[in-house]
Amino acid sequence: MAATKTKAANKNGGEILLGKYELGPLLGRGTFAKVYHARSLAGGEHAAIKVLDKPTLAATPGMATRVLHEVTAMRRLRHPNILRLHEVLATRSKVYLVMELATGGDLMSRLAALPSRRLPEHAARRVFVQLASALAYCHARGVSHRDVKPQNVLVDGEGNLKVSDFGLAALPDTRRDDGRLHTACGTPAFAAPEVLRRKAYDGAVADAWSCGVILYVLLAGRLPFDDANIAEMCRRASRREYAPLPPRSVSQPARRLVARLLDPNPATRLAVAELASHPWFKRSLSLDSQLGGLLGGETERELAFQAPALNAFDIISMSPGLDLSGLFFVKRCCREKRFVTTASPEKTVARLGEAGAKLGYFMVGKKGIERLPLGGVSGLVAMSMEMSEVSPSMMLVELKLEGGGGGGDGDGDDGGEAAFGWDELRAELGDDMVMSWHSCDGRKDREKGILL
Numbered sequence: 001m002a003a004t005k006t007k008a009a010n011k012n013g014g015e016i017l018l019g020k021y022e023l024g025p026l027l028g029r030g031t032f033a034k035v036y037h038a039r040s041l042a043g044g045e046h047a048a049i050k051v052l053d054k055p056t057l058a059a060t061p062g063m064a065t066r067v068l069h070e071v072t073a074m075r076r077l078r079h080p081n082i083l084r085l086h087e088v089l090a091t092r093s094k095v096y097l098v099m100e101l102a103t104g105g106d107l108m109s110r111l112a113a114l115p116s117r118r119l120p121e122h123a124a125r126r127v128f129v130q131l132a133s134a135l136a137y138c139h140a141r142g143v144s145h146r147d148v149k150p151q152n153v154l155v156d157g158e159g160n161l162k163v164s165d166f167g168l169a170a171l172p173d174t175r176r177d178d179g180r181l182h183t184a185c186g187t188p189a190f191a192a193p194e195v196l197r198r199k200a201y202d203g204a205v206a207d208a209w210s211c212g213v214i215l216y217v218l219l220a221g222r223l224p225f226d227d228a229n230i231a232e233m234c235r236r237a238s239r240r241e242y243a244p245l246p247p248r249s250v251s252q253p254a255r256r257l258v259a260r261l262l263d264p265n266p267a268t269r270l271a272v273a274e275l276a277s278h279p280w281f282k283r284s285l286s287l288d289s290q291l292g293g294l295l296g297g298e299t300e301r302e303l304a305f306q307a308p309a310l311n312a313f314d315i316i317s318m319s320p321g322l323d324l325s326g327l328f329f330v331k332r333c334c335r336e337k338r339f340v341t342t343a344s345p346e347k348t349v350a351r352l353g354e355a356g357a358k359l360g361y362f363m364v365g366k367k368g369i370e371r372l373p374l375g376g377v378s379g380l381v382a383m384s385m386e387m388s389e390v391s392p393s394m395m396l397v398e399l400k401l402e403g404g405g406g407g408g409d410g411d412g413d414d415g416g417e418a419a420f421g422w423d424e425l426r427a428e429l430g431d432d433m434v435m436s437w438h439s440c441d442g443r444k445d446r447e448k449g450i451l452l
């Protein structure tokens with residue numbers, strides 16, 4: 001990255017970060033980061049900026065990987081109850097994660113501020129349904145969180161949950177061959193017994209246990225298993241030895257649900273995806289909407305267990321600002337293009353095939369990702385293509401050159417991109433197929449239509 005004056009002061013005295021954000025007050029501190037309130041200079045939107053110190057990250061084993069995991073996971077996830085990552089910026093010494101602002105603090109402090117430290121059942125359900133919705137969405141995409149706890153659940157200004165801290169998240173492509181995880185992680189009081197016992201485990205099933213602990217905490221105002229001695233805590237968790245939930249205020253279906261989630265046997269434990277059809281979720285919501293909730297915000301009815309489609313903002317947020325490859329390592333190459341199309345996926349694939357045939361390469365399908373082995377460009381092996389739905393009638397198509405050495409280094413000095421002939425491909429695809437065409441450096445090469 002070019003040497004840029006990172007921060008300057010504006011006329012109101014606020015620090016300006018990289019000419020894009022005005023930094024406001026400190027919102028909180030983590031072990032490795034400080035988080036500031038910020039405002040975008042372009043549109044005035046509020047955000048939270050997490051500032052990480054690169055030398056500290058580099059000197060702390062596993063931390064760079066953790067940040068990469070956090071960014072990779074958050075980048076893949078678009079859900080109303082998952083904290084949105086807008087952009088990643090970096091200088092020589094710092095990494096800045098520009099995130100959605102959650103002004104309501106975290107769930108732990110919200111509960112701690114209540115006299116009883118717990119929520120009435122209707123309010124607990126409203127909180128829990130949002131948590132379950134977010135995690136079901138993650139699990140459906142092969143991402144397990146692995147550190148689900150109330151401290152990692154933030155609350156926005158309207159009282160809606162925002163699951164955060166994906167630093168320990170397991171991504172589908174980081175699993176071993178058996179599909180299971182082998183790294184013990186998480187926070188002991190919220191970790192499943194199989195995780196504490198350092199056995200191979202399924203991350204999504206372990207998340208379901210943590211959800212059970214959170215549900216217990218919401219309803220009881222205390223932890224189900226709490227012991228400084230982890231072996232003892234694990235023993236109790238394995239026997240489901242937790243103090244009974246308050247008898248009068250917690251319904252039988254809620255108790256049964258807690259027991260189904262705090263099932264020490266991962267094979268029979270209720271999955272997060274199954275929660276949506278659990279009777280406790282299906283209860284009439286009319287009473288809840290009359291009562292309102294302690295955390296305020298949306299009603300359950302507005303929350304679906306569904307993946308929201310990408311919108312234009314999401315596409316912008318998939319900008320190279322979210323590509324961390326150059327943050328800790330020398331940036332290797334810039335070999336991606338994206339385009340937006342209203343054509344169907346079948347037509348798009350067919351058109352790419354036709355274009356390829358003219359340009360001298362051919363197409364083979366592989367596990368949902370089309371790979372286009374390329375001919376005529378020395379050193380290039382393949383192009384991968386991924387399509388995501390922007391709206392029911394609009395797709396984002398991402399093309400990436402893989403393998404070989406002919407993709408260019410991003411400086412534009414080796415002719416790699418030119419060697420592939422992106423312009424020819426763009427021309428072959430035609431204006432009826434390509435609404436807008438983007439380089440991986442964020443350039444909008446050519447535009448047709450209203451997006452971006």
Ligand SMILES: Nc1ncnc2c1ncn2[C@@H]1O[C@H](COP(=O)(O)OP(=O)(O)OP(=O)(O)O)[C@@H](O)[C@H]1O
Binds near residue numbers: 029030031101102103
């Ligand atoms: N998006 C956000 N909006 C508002 N406040 C935030 C946001 N993200 C983090 N914070 C605040 O900043 C604090 C530090 O966040 P950070 O993610 O660095 O650390 P942590 O997860 O709490 O700690 P650790 O990294 O040590 O586990 C949080 O406790 C929270 O109070």
